[in-house]
Amino acid sequence: MTNVLLTFPIKERFRNALKDQFPKVNFDFSDTIEGADEKEVEILVTYGSDLTEKVLDGLTELKWVMVASAGVDQMPLAGLGERGILVTNVSGIHKTPMAESILAHILSLNRALPIIQEQQKQKIWEKMKSNELKGSTALILGPGSIGGEVGRLLQAFGVNTIGCSRSGNRHDGMHEDILFNEIENTLPRADYVISVLPSTSETRWLLDESHFEKMKKTAVFMNFGRGDLVRERVVVHALQNEQIAHAVLDVFEQEPLPSDSPLWELSNCTVSPHVSALSAKYVERALEIFKENLEMWLSGDEGYKNVIETDRGY
Known part of the structure; x- marks a missing residue:
């Protein structure tokens, strides 16, 4: 039987569904990599951060790592690549919640909801300034699955x-597409600069x-x-000197964000x-993506979804 270890907890109904659909697979739901x-x-299903180089060295039978997140930057990609281990992720499942989160923040700021x-x-009854989205411009760094959904909603x-x-x-959800080296020339046009870029050698400290x-x-x-798109000190300086009006940050150079970070105290920053x-x-x-790929694995098919190129990091 194929041995599969899941290192994060899932509900009983998901466990039962996996066992029912794949009776010839031995699932280990111990929720830990220890x-x-x-x-x-043979198959590891993980959020990624628990798979260190040391742990990888001990998994001599490992053939496939299914990462239940989109980012794989914390993983020992070089070692995985050297051993020819298949790595897949769940890219695409984040597009709805992330796009809705981004839109929620934009609408909140535009309609002055924090002030309200x-x-x-x-108990203050006082009018405040508010803006509307129509006619504005958004520069979206990373117009893939998530960025495309952000673009589609903003276009509406x-x-x-x-x-x-x-x-x-050319990407869906975009009126226009540019290269990384065209960012600086485009920034003066943008009312919103939105990054959903992964962490790669090309995107690290891009700004x-x-x-x-x-x-x-x-x-x-x-x-x-x-968080490694831009140094925290750069964003802090831009906010303190009012080079921009506001920053909304969901990721940081260091996480959790240290309590002494200036970002916590800046009124023009949303943490x-x-x-x-x-x-x-x-x-x-x-799990739907995992099950689809597991079917292919067991049948000998190699048309896996969301295969990660370990040398590129995505």
Whole structure:
């Protein structure tokens, strides 16, 4: 039998569904990677962070790692690649909750909801300024599955969307597409700069001081991809000096965000504790992709979904 270890907890109904659909597979639902080196694990289903180089060395029978998240930057990709181990993820399942989170923050800021809530606490009846989305422009760094859904929703509100990627190829949900090296020339046009980029050698520290200097003073910067897109000190400087109007950050250079970080205290910064992808449907969607790939694995087919190129990190 094929030995599969899941290192995160799933509900009983999901466990039963897996066992019913795959009676010839031995599922280990112990919810931990500890002791995995003694279990002859062939397939590992993990969120990723528990698979270290040391653990990988002990998994001598491992042939496939199914990562139940989109990011794989914390994993020993070099070692996985050297051993020819298949790596897949659940790219695509985050697009709905993340796009809705991003849209919620944009609408909240535009319609002054934080101010309304604060005034309610203080029992203040006072008008405040608010804006509308129609006619604005959003520069979306990473116009893939998530970025495309963000673009589609924004277009419904009359927003002009510009996708920015390594290839510059045409993407769904974008009115226009540009290359990474065209960012600086495009920033002066953007009312919203939204990043959903993964962490790769090409995206790490992609933005610096020069980029924020070119943004509109009324612009909103939003990072929902990875915290190593830009140094925290760069964002802090831009906010303190009002180079931009606001920042909404769901990911950070260091997580959890240290209590002494200036970002906590800045009134023009929204700190979100890496929660934009959370959804009650998360595990269900992740397991659907796993089951589809497991069917292929058992039948000898190789048309797997969401295969990660370990040398590129995505």
